[in-house]
Amino acid sequence: MSQDQTNLLQGTLDLLILKSLIAGERHGLGISRRIQQITGGTFVVKPGSLFPALHRMEEEGWISSFWGESENNRRAKYYRLSKAGLNQLEVETKRWGRITWAIAQALETS
């Protein structure tokens, strides 16, 4: 996979994760299910993609993590949006807007 493609897909995943956390903290499965829900089932994020992304984003400082109790009284690791993450969400949203607009333009011209 070329570097650009990775960036594009990675950016999309980052954007979705950030978006899913806007309403409050969630654990890994919660994020996964939330993304599934808000994309109408189009995106199903597997743990193999989710966890590396979460850890990378935590190292970037966009999200922070803590251990908490799940709705079924299980120990689970929760993620929460940081201030930098909120900024990043804004940046990513704008970027995504530009891309979709550009793609739509491209498709409309025949």
Add this chain to the structure above:
Amino acid sequence: MSFHVKVRSFLRNLFLSRRVETDLDQEVHSHLEMLIEENFRAGMDPDQAQRAARIEMGGVDQVKEQVRDARTGAFLDSLLQGLRFSLRKLRKSPGFTAVVVVTLALGIGANTAIFSVVEGVLLKPLPYPKPEELVAVWLTAAGLNIRDLNPSPADYIISREQNRTFQDIGLYKGYSVNITGLAEPEHASGLQVTDGLLPVLGVIPILGRSFTRTDDSPGSFETVMLTYGYWQRKFGGDRSVIGKTITVDGSLRQIIGVLPWDFRFAGPDLAILLPLKLDRTKLFLGNFSYQAIARLKPGVTVAEANADVARMIPIMLRSFPPPPGYSRKMFQDGRIGPNLRTLKQDVVGDVGKVLWVLMGGIGLVLLIACANVANLLQVRAEGRQQEMAIRAALGATRGRIAGEMLFESFILALLGSVLGLGLAYAGLRALVASAPTGLPRLNEIGIDGTMVLFTLAVSLVASLLFGSIPILKYAGRRLGTGLREGGRSMSESRERHRSRSVLVVVQVALALVLLISSGLMIRTFRALTRVDPGFVAPSEVQIFRVDIPDTAVKEAERVVRTQEEILHKIEAVPGVSSVAISMSVPMDGNGWYDPVLVKDHSYAPGEIPLHRYRFVAPGYFKTLGTRLVAGRDLTWSDIYNKVPVAIVSEKLARENWHDPSDALGKQIRSNTKDDWRTVVGVVGDVHEDGMDKEASNSVYWPILEARSESNDIDVRRYVTFSIRSPRAGSESLVNEVRRAVWSVDPNLPLADIRTLDYYYKRSMARTSFTLLMLAVAGGMALLLGVVGLYGVIAYSVSQRRREIGIRMALGAEHQDLVAMFVRHALGLTGIGVACGLLAALALMRLMSSLLFGVKPFDAVTYGTVSLGLIATAALSSYLPARRAAAVNPIESLRAE
């Protein structure tokens, strides 16, 4: 934006790796359990729920691995893993590791040590600001056949006033002084400098001020500056020393400044700086006995400066009168020209050649060491062929296997270089201690950051060298070969053997080159020691110097009387067989060349016959053991009556009168103003300038003369006493001699207390230093080469056991088998020797300037060394070959 966050997580990943790992493990597991629970709630039965969850999860370990790869510093992590893997493998074979590390440590350590000498002496810039602007101002006199003529005061004054290329110029001259009034009278080394010298060098005193033009002006108050060492030694670093006075050569001088501790201009013994007061109105041409340093204007080249000085020389010759007895034409006939060079060139001199030869030699040793290690690694790689074939079959790429092998080599080299640094540190102390006294910038040699970097670079290159050979051979092999061959050991294929043989040939060739070079140095050293120096048993001659300043004894004849009185007092010391007075002794670097004119001899225009001058008193030749060829020695009555006599060396006598005895009664003088002096004796030739220089054609004048060298009365106040005694060099003799001197005058300090042997050895120091270093390198090369050859034959024997067994079963005799292996070794050695001889023929020309009495293509050395090497090779292969004879044919065929 989040740089510090990244650094924090990097550090966390690195140092809290266990906690990070547990955290990850728990997180992934809790995720899995939540998935199972979700499925269970959705109505699956427990088994189904678990299976579906695991499918969605996609493997707990794989997920964890993916997270690890995404982390900061993932690269470092895998590097550390590789390191752990390599170390584990090396720990498993401690013998192999130890041999390789020690071999490399020797090679790398020796290179670091020699390179730090090269760096300190040759490469490091001089310790002055903008050192590239500094030039040593030398002249040359083509008409007198003098290559390096010292500048004179007249040159200095014209250069300072009329130059276009210098920022400034400073003139200086070594000057030994008696300092009295502090504790014991002391003879110290001083330097007379003009006010420009310190600013030219960029040296700023740490206390007080530098000299000014006022200090330089004749008639101004006498001042002095102290070196840091002398200030510490004599004044304990007292800061109130400025303004105080000390007595130098009997006159009071005010201390105006203290030099910084790193001012190392004229040797570590330098005590004081005095202003050089030149009286312009009283200057003559000549007195070419000073040294000068100038700082070039920015952007000016040495060639431009030389052109500038060439322009000023005629101005100088016009501006000052010639000294009495000389004509301006004599100076013009000298054809004085400029010979400026950078200060660094001047300081380093010709020692560069020796050091580069040594560096080359030690580099060869490292190559030999690398060849040995490459051989060992090959044997090791051979043993691991099966492992590598299996890994390749399981999908490991060639790059990965090669990378691992190289990584292992690098770790070995790194271990070797750490040990090597230690060796270099220890070796350097020994090396500096044994270095010739003339080696410049000795105090700038040391192990520092540059050295560590150099060592690292060397080990990197070395590991590439020896690491790539087994890689080229094994990492790229086709799969089947390794598996097939490893399964059952067959007799060795030719191909496998070839690269090891090539390495042995290279080792032998390199060792031969080194051994020939040290052989040539041994021949040089022997040739030097066989030369008759012109004196005998220098270790039994005690030397010291005494200066009788005119503040102590004014009248010339009284000075000689005092000197003779001291001489007789020393003669009375037990064990002393004879004592002599002279101005200097052979090879001590004092004394000079001046013209000697022979009566009734016509000289070609511009021809000035220069001869070595010595000033002696009766008994000098007897004490040193110089032969009296014809005539007689001087007598004390010659001296006190100022009888115009002289003694000449045999060489001078033969040059002028063919037969030494014909010289007697002939007349000579040093210039047209002097009286003629009658030759009364001819003595044997002495190598005045060192054993590797030709014997001088010398003239010996009495220490007290009338109308000599344009002076009415000429007396030598600063003289050397030579004492022949078997007790020479002992502390007790020196103490008794000192008491004898002080019984005549308690204010006379003794200086330069040494034996004549010191100067004799010093004149050969460069040869003996080079010899020692090359011998060490040659010895190491021989040892490594022998070990290499031994290893190859021993390995070959062990690999060919089956073949040996078959041969034995077919009836081969033991000695035939041994001979087969020895023949093999000798064949390799023979090729190596042939290559080595060719290389030596090409390389030894570089050494010719270091040789004496032996040609760079000396057949004896080449032959002896080659034969010796072949004999050593035969022996070192015979030992392992004997083991072949001990092979039991039945066992070896049944084995495996």
